[in-house]
Amino acid sequence: MNTLKTLGLFGGTFDPIHNGHLRMALEWKQQLGLDEMRLLPCHQPPHRDKPGRSSEDRAAMVRLAVEECSELTVDERELRRDKPSYTVETLQEIRQEVGADVSLCWCVGMDSLVTLNQWYRWRDLLGLAHLVVAARPGWGLPLTGEIPDWVAEHKMAAEELHLKPHGGVVVTEQSLLDISATEIRHIISVGQSPEFLLPSAVWHYIEKAKLYQDPGVGS
Ligand SMILES: Nc1ncnc2c1ncn2[C@@H]1O[C@H](COP(=O)(O)OP(=O)(O)OP(=O)(O)O)[C@@H](O)[C@H]1O
Numbered sequence: 001m002n003t004l005k006t007l008g009l010f011g012g013t014f015d016p017i018h019n020g021h022l023r024m025a026l027e028w029k030q031q032l033g034l035d036e037m038r039l040l041p042c043h044q045p046p047h048r049d050k051p052g053r054s055s056e057d058r059a060a061m062v063r064l065a066v067e068e069c070s071e072l073t074v075d076e077r078e079l080r081r082d083k084p085s086y087t088v089e090t091l092q093e094i095r096q097e098v099g100a101d102v103s104l105c106w107c108v109g110m111d112s113l114v115t116l117n118q119w120y121r122w123r124d125l126l127g128l129a130h131l132v133v134a135a136r137p138g139w140g141l142p143l144t145g146e147i148p149d150w151v152a153e154h155k156m157a158a159e160e161l162h163l164k165p166h167g168g169v170v171v172t173e174q175s176l177l178d179i180s181a182t183e184i185r186h187i188i189s190v191g192q193s194p195e196f197l198l199p200s201a202v203w204h205y206i207e208k209a210k211l212y213q214d215p216g217v218g219s
């Protein structure tokens with residue numbers, strides 16, 4: 001059987017992007033042997049309040065972060081759709097661009113998986129891509145319910161990402177960094193430094209643009 005080109009896609013609000021995201025994206029690419037790994041900053045997160053920072057600021061920080069790592073790239077397509085950034089629509093666009101014979105791997109943390117059944121047309125996701133899920137500190141999948149049943153039905157070995165273009169759920173084990181954007185926003189809002197939690201170029205951008213300085217911004 002021929003092996004397929006594999007394209008990893010990691011979407012996020014990235015408000016701001018941090019080393020937890022970057023480390024995870026890099027580990028996915030390396031551990032799964034993906035040919036490419038793209039970060040996709042979302043424009044309007046479908047399931048949470050509009051971020052206080054503009055899409056342009058959040059995407060600029062992702063660009064700066066990725067400049068420091070030759071293995072990662074940025075895909076800014078969601079910024080060009082002035083509507084909620086539904087993953088199924090992003091995947092439809094990418095599938096149309098790459099054709100049927102590329103393996104698309106939509107990557108999420110476990111906290112995203114536990115609410116997957118609230119995503120727009122969530123059952124259609126596997127018709128377009130695989131779902132790759134990393135365990136995240138503090139987040140476990142419940143043993144019973146709609147999502148665990150769906151995961152059990154579609155669970156697949158990581159090697160199969162190279163053989164099938166879509167349709168499987170792969171759970172990865174990684175050395176995750178316990179960092180969250182919420183924590184970083186809080187640290188900055190109380191006048192402390194978030195250095196070493198995120199790339200220094202991103203911290204310089206935040207300082208220059210005076211982002212996250214209002215009390216209460218951490219929420
Ligand atoms: N430290 C981390 N380790 C593993 N996965 C993470 C980590 N931080 C975020 N993720 C995952 O990255 C994706 C994008 O997350 P997001 O941009 O919301 O970051 P966040 O740190 O969770 O932000 P917030 O604290 O604002 O919710 C999600 O799939 C989430 O599960």
Ligand SMILES: O=C(O)c1ccc[n+]([C@@H]2O[C@H](COP(=O)([O-])O)[C@@H](O)[C@H]2O)c1
Pocket residue numbers: 010011012013014040042045046047048085086087088112118119120
């Ligand atoms: O398609 C949806 O309905 C949907 C609902 C929630 C989240 N997502 C996507 O999941 C990714 C992670 O979201 P977040 O809020 O954890 O940063 C991001 O790319 C979102 O666009 C997508």
